[in-house]
Amino acid sequence: MSSFKAAEKMKEILGRYFEDFKDSSNKVAWVTSVGPAELLHSFGFKVYYPENHGAMLGASKRASDYIPYANAVGYSPEICSYLTSDVGAFLKGETPMSKAYGLKSVPKPDILVYNTNQCRDVQDWFLFYGKYFNVPVIGVSSPKNINEVDDVVINDVANQIRSLVPTLEKVSGVKFDLDRFKEVVKKSYDTTILWKECLFFGKNIPSPLTFFDYNIFMAPAVVLRGTDDAINFYKELNSEIRERVSQSLSTVKNQKVRLYWDGMPVWGRLRMLSELFNELGVAIVVSTYCNSWIFEDFGYDFNKPFESMAKAYLELFIVRSEPVKEGIVTKWMDEFKTDGIIYHDAKTCPYNSNSRYGMPQRIQKKTSKPYLIINGDLNDMRLFSDEQSKTNVEAFVEQILDNK
Numbered sequence: 078m079s080s081f082k083a084a085e086k087m088k089e090i091l092g093r094y095f096e097d098f099k100d101s102s103n104k105v106a107w108v109t110s111v112g113p114a115e116l117l118h119s120f121g122f123k124v125y126y127p128e129n130h131g132a133m134l135g136a137s138k139r140a141s142d143y144i145p146y147a148n149a150v151g152y153s154p155e156i157c158s159y160l161t162s163d164v165g166a167f168l169k170g171e172t173p174m175s176k177a178y179g180l181k182s183v184p185k186p187d188i189l190v191y192n193t194n195q196c197r198d199v200q201d202w203f204l205f206y207g208k209y210f211n212v213p214v215i216g217v218s219s220p221k222n223i224n225e226v227d228d229v230v231i232n233d234v235a236n237q238i239r240s241l242v243p244t245l246e247k248v249s250g251v252k253f254d255l256d257r258f259k260e261v262v263k264k265s266y267d268t269t270i271l272w273k274e275c276l277f278f279g280k281n282i283p284s285p286l287t288f289f290d291y292n293i294f295m296a297p298a299v300v301l302r303g304t305d306d307a308i309n310f311y312k313e314l315n316s317e318i319r320e321r322v323s324q325s326l327s328t329v330k331n332q333k334v335r336l337y338w339d340g341m342p343v344w345g346r347l348r349m350l351s352e353l354f355n356e357l358g359v360a361i362v363v364s365t366y367c368n369s370w371i372f373e374d375f376g377y378d379f380n381k382p383f384e385s386m387a388k389a390y391l392e393l394f395i396v397r398s399e400p401v402k403e404g405i406v407t408k409w410m411d412e413f414k415t416d417g418i419i420y421h422d423a424k425t426c427p428y429n430s431n432s433r434y435g436m437p438q439r440i441q442k443k444t445s446k447p448y449l450i451i452n453g454d455l456n457d458m459r460l461f462s463d464e465q466s467k468t469n470v471e472a473f474v475e476q477i478l479d480n481k
C-alpha cells in the first residue's frame with residue numbers, strides 16, 4: 078500500500094463524517110452498504126454503515142476476539158463475520174471508532190434500513206439492533222440471482238423504496254422533498270462515475286495503484302456517496318493518479334504479473350498480502366468487490382429517482398445470476414489484461430464468494446487463464462492460514478511466470 082497525498086484529505090472528510098455522530102440532536106439512520114442511503118440523506122439523516130464498522134473491526138485485527146460474544150447469544154460462527162464481530166464488539170462495549178474518531182460507541186439509531194440485495198444476514202443484523210434500541214427496522218426485500226434487470230423487478234423494488242417514505246417522514250419529522258431526493262441521487266451518480274474512473278486507472282500498464290489501495294480509497298464511495306465531500310475527494314484523488322500515470326509511477330515496483338481478485342478482502346491480512354504481492358511483482362489491478370460500488374444506473378433517469386435507485390441496486394454484481402456474473406468477470410479480466418485470477422472463498426460470506434459453483438473452471442475454459450482459490454474469511458482470521466496462502470500464491474505466480 079502506498080502513500081497518496083489524497084489519503085490526508087480522506088482522513089479529514091471521514092473525521093468530519095464521524096464527528097457528526099457526536100451531536101445527539103442529529104437523527105441517525107443505519108443502512109446497509111448497498112441500501113437506499115440516498116433516500117435517507119434526502120430526509121437529513123446522518124447515515125451510518127455497520128458494514129464499514131465491520132471492516133474497521135477486521136482491519137484492526139480485533140474481529141476474531143469479538144466473534145465469540147455474538148456466538149454466545151446465538152449467532153453462529155458460520156454466518157457473516159461482519160455481523161458476528163460487530164454484534165460481539167457491541168456486547169463487549171468496544172469499538173475501534175473510539176481511538177480513531179473519539180466516538181464512545183456506535184451511534185444510537187433512530188431507524189435501521191436494510192436492503193437484502195446482498196444477503197439475508199443484513200436483515201437479521203439490523204433486527205438485533207432494532208430490538209436492542211427499540212426503533213423501527215424497515216427495508217427492501219430484493220430479488221436475487223437475476224438474469225435480466227427488467228421493468229418488473231425495477232418497479233417492484235422502486236415501489237418498495239417508495240413505501241419507506243411515510244415511516245421516514247415520521248421518524249425524521251421532515252416532509253419528503255422530491256427535488257432534494259433527485260439532487261442526492263444525482264450526487265451519488267457523480268460519486269460513482271468518479272470512483273469508476275479511479276478503479277479503471279488500473280487498466281494502465283504499469284497500474285498506478287492496486288486492489289490494496291482501492292480497499293482504502295473506497296471508504297468515501299461507501300459512506301459518503303451522495304455528498305459533495307465524496308465528489309471533491311475523488312476529483313482530487315483522480316488528478317493525483319492521473320499525474321502518476323503520466324510519470325509511469327506504480328505502487329508495485331517491477332510489475333511482472335497482473336491479477337484479478339474476486340471476493341472479499343481479508344481485512345486482517347491486508348498488509349501481509351500487499352507486501353507479499355509487492356515482493357512477487359504482482360499488481361492486483363481489478364476486483365469484483367471494489368467495483369461493487371459503481372452504481373452507474375443512478376443515471377438511468379434523474380426524473381425517476383426511485384426507479385433509478387432500484388435499477389442501480391439491482392444491476393449490482395452480487396444480485397445477478399451466475400451466467401451474468403461470469404460474463405462480467407471475463408470482461409474485466411480481458412479489459413484489465415490480467416494474467417490470471419484469485420478467488421477468495423470467504424467462509425462466512427457465500428454471497429461474495431464465487432468459486433463454489435464451478436465458475437473458476439468455466440472461466441478458465443473460456444479465457445485459458447489460470448486461477449487460484451484461497452480459503453479464508455473477511456474478518457474471522459481463525460479461518461485464514463498465512464503459511465498456506467503464502468505458499469499457494471507463490472506457486473501460482475511462479476506457474477504464471479513460467480508460462481509467459
Ligand code: SF4
Nearest residue numbers: 157195196198426428
Ligand atoms: S454480503 Fe457477506 S459480508 Fe456482506 S453483510 Fe452479507 S454476509 Fe456479510
